Amino acid sequence: MTDSLKSSRPLFSSILSNQYFLNSIFFVLSFWVLNQVAYLYEVAENVSVFYPPSGFAMLLIYLFGAKYLPVYFIAIIIGGLPQRDVLNYGLDMLAPDLRQFFIYGTAGLLLRKKTFKEQVLDTKFFHFFILTSIATALFSSAIFIFKSLELNSLFSLERINSVASFFVGNLTGALMALPIFVFYMALRSFLWKSSIIRT
Numbered sequence: 001m002t003d004s005l006k007s008s009r010p011l012f013s014s015i016l017s018n019q020y021f022l023n024s025i026f027f028v029l030s031f032w033v034l035n036q037v038a039y040l041y042e043v044a045e046n047v048s049v050f051y052p053p054s055g056f057a058m059l060l061i062y063l064f065g066a067k068y069l070p071v072y073f074i075a076i077i078i079g080g081l082p083q084r085d086v087l088n089y090g091l092d093m094l095a096p097d098l099r100q101f102f103i104y105g106t107a108g109l110l111l112r113k114k115t116f117k118e119q120v121l122d123t124k125f126f127h128f129f130i131l132t133s134i135a136t137a138l139f140s141s142a143i144f145i146f147k148s149l150e151l152n153s154l155f156s157l158e159r160i161n162s163v164a165s166f167f168v169g170n171l172t173g174a175l176m177a178l179p180i181f182v183f184y185m186a187l188r189s190f191l192w193k194s195s196i197i198r199t
Helices: 002-040 053-064 066-079 091-115 123-151 154-161 163-198
Strands: 042-044
Touching (some): 002 042, 002 053, 002 066, 002 163, 053 066, 053 091, 053 123, 053 163, 066 091, 091 123, 123 163
């Protein structure tokens, strides 16, 4: 009995590592695709009136857990391609990337802690997600204003005028990420059931 358990462990760990790899590829690709959509609605540098990637990443952290946080940061960097010059990656790029990473990564973990034991996508989840989306948009906007004031220049004044667009983009983006996530969950459930039926 113990021998069979020992022999099944490498297979189980192999399945888990393959699952992590596939989830990571999906995470990075989906973030990149949504980021390209966000670029279509960009009204100023780092300001889009429709920004769903962060909200969707928050939902994936909620679903997959803290072990995908490094994947999230990689997704943020790759998500800027081809518009960003990542070969000359510096503090001007790192600051907004870290802001996004910490705010939405923390929000995803908080969402997971508060609602994961409940049925996925039940009423409690929806209510908590909407509140979290508003809070993340407000917090991101507050940091955006603070960084703009720090610059103390004409460019910073222009960025302050973009705060409303920044807030709306983060909020609507997070809320619009929810139906994308629901579709993903439905598709995942369908594929899982189909694979069980085939076997």
